[in-house]
Amino acid sequence: MFDPRDKQLADLETNYTAYMQTMQGLSAENFLASLGDWTPRDIAAHFIGWNRITLAGCSALREGAEPFYFYDGTNDYRKVNARFFTQFPSTDLNELLEDVTSTKEVLMAYLKTIPENEWELDTGIVHYRGNPATIARCVDSLVRDYRKHREEIVEAFHTK
Numbered sequence: 001m002f003d004p005r006d007k008q009l010a011d012l013e014t015n016y017t018a019y020m021q022t023m024q025g026l027s028a029e030n031f032l033a034s035l036g037d038w039t040p041r042d043i044a045a046h047f048i049g050w051n052r053i054t055l056a057g058c059s060a061l062r063e064g065a066e067p068f069y070f071y072d073g074t075n076d077y078r079k080v081n082a083r084f085f086t087q088f089p090s091t092d093l094n095e096l097l098e099d100v101t102s103t104k105e106v107l108m109a110y111l112k113t114i115p116e117n118e119w120e121l122d123t124g125i126v127h128y129r130g131n132p133a134t135i136a137r138c139v140d141s142l143v144r145d146y147r148k149h150r151e152e153i154v155e156a157f158h159t160k
Contacts, residue, residue, distance in 0.1 A: 002136035005119045009111060012139060015146035016104055019047075022150050022159055023097055030157050031093050042085050043149045044096040049084030051103035054142050055110050058135045062114070064123040066133070073128035111139065 002008060023031075023040060031040050038046075057067030072079045090096050114135055122132040131137075153159065 002120060002134075002140055005111075005114065005116050005136075008119075008136060008139045008143065009108065011143045012108070012111075012146070015143050015150070016100075019146045019150040020097060020100070022153050023093070025159050026093070026153070026157065028093065030159075032091060033156075035152055035156050038081075038085075040153055041091055041093075041096065042081075043153070044093075044100055045084045045088035045090075046081055046149075047146070048088045048096065048099045048103050049080070050142060050145065051100065051107045053080070054138050055107045057138050058111065058114070061123055061125060061133060061135055061138070062118060064125070066125050067138075070128055070133070111135075 003011065023044065026040055033039060035043075053067070053069050057069065060067045069077065069080050088096065088099065118135065120132075120134045120136045122134065125133040127133040127137060
């Protein structure tokens with residue numbers, strides 16, 4: 001259903017890199033400017049949190065447990081994200097991007113330890129949208145999130 005582990009990890013790295021390049025090109029004003037529901041600053045806080053909880057979620061799945069954040073899935077993770085906005089309150093672009101990088105590196109190091117045969121393993125946990133919750137699905141969500149939020153920023157500020 002999903003790409004093999006190494007392909008997904010490469011896609012995660014590619015989309016993270018593109019997101020970071022876009023963020024580094026933002027002016028201080030645009031970094032704090034509204035995109036509707038949130039700002040690029042909020043998106044950075046979002047990724048610090050999601051890099052961390054994706055690791056926790058993958059670890060839980062490997063143990064046959066439901067990731068703790070699934071409770072908020074049908075709410076588009078609004079409660080989870082709101083917590084990240086307050087948990088990581090900095091308005092310093094460089095500080096937040098350093099945290100995005102460090103949390104992504106920790107996540108990647110963990111994901112590289114997961115054997116390919118566990119990547120799409122069905123441990124009996126069902127994703128709130130149906131079908132099995134797997135490590136591959138968690139990583140796919142993060143890949144798509146980096147891509148989507150980068151595109152949102154590029155579209156809003158006509159940057160690359």
